[in-house]
Amino acid sequence: ADARQALVSAAISGITFVPPVLQKTGQPSAQVAQMQVSTVLSPALDCSTLSPVTCKPQNEEWDPKRQTDTDEVPYCGRIKYHFQHRGPLRFKRSQLRGAPDIVKSNEWFGSGGAASRRLLVSQRFRQIAVKAKWRGLDFEPVELT
Numbered sequence: 001a002d003a004r005q006a007l008v009s010a011a012i013s014g015i016t017f018v019p020p021v022l023q024k025t026g027q028p029s030a031q032v033a034q035m036q037v038s039t040v041l042s043p044a045l046d047c048s049t050l051s052p053v054t055c056k057p058q059n060e061e062w063d064p065k066r067q068t069d070t071d072e073v074p075y076c077g078r079i080k081y082h083f084q085h086r087g088p089l090r091f092k093r094s095q096l097r098g099a100p101d102i103v104k105s106n107e108w109f110g111s112g113g114a115a116s117r118r119l120l121v122s123q124r125f126r127q128i129a130v131k132a133k134w135r136g137l138d139f140e141p142v143e144l145t
Contacts, residue, residue, distance in 0.1 A: 004033055006132060012125055014039050014100025037119060039103045044095035046145060050081040053111060080108040080115045091120070093144035101125045 004017055016036050019028035091105075101124055104117040120142065129137050 003132070003134060004035075006128055007035075007125075010124070010128055012101045012122075012128070014102040037102050037104050039100050040117065041091075041099065041103050041106050041120070042095050043106045044092045045081075045105060045107045046090035046092070047081060047107065052079050052081055054079050078108050078115070080111060082111070083109055088141045088143045089118070090143045090145050096120070096144065 007015065014037060016038060017033040018036055019030070020032065020034050021027065022029055096103075099120075101122040103120050105120060107117065108115045109118055110116055121139070126139050129139075
């Protein structure tokens with residue numbers, strides 16, 4: 001509730017809060033809320049230095065000696081990128097102009113069902129979180145080109 005109030009008071013844009021449904025009762029929680037990010041950027045990632053993996057049979061990582069593909073496995077067809085280990089991700093500055101404080105990347109990272117979009121946050125959001133000493137957040141800089 002304190003984090004939600006801080007974000008609402010600061011007018012952080014791009015998010016809404018919804019109560020999670022409790023598994024035991026099937027009813028929404030009256031005590032906690034989940035933050036939902038509603039905006040997905042247009043394609044903005046400079047992926048020239050990243051390794052793509054297409055979610056399809058016999059993709060870029062396929063090795064007939066180690067893997068077998070079956071028709072039973074669902075494939076989404078999306079291009080996904082491995083998490084980068086060196087240097088910042090690069091995004092087009094023009095795609096972030098006028099964007100809300102919190103957005104999802106258009107691009108997917110990770111592999112298979114564990115893939116997700118990266119969350120991009122404004123400096124204003126980061127400053128609020130750092131000042132409040134919120135735990136569980138990891139900020140990595142991005143480069144705007």
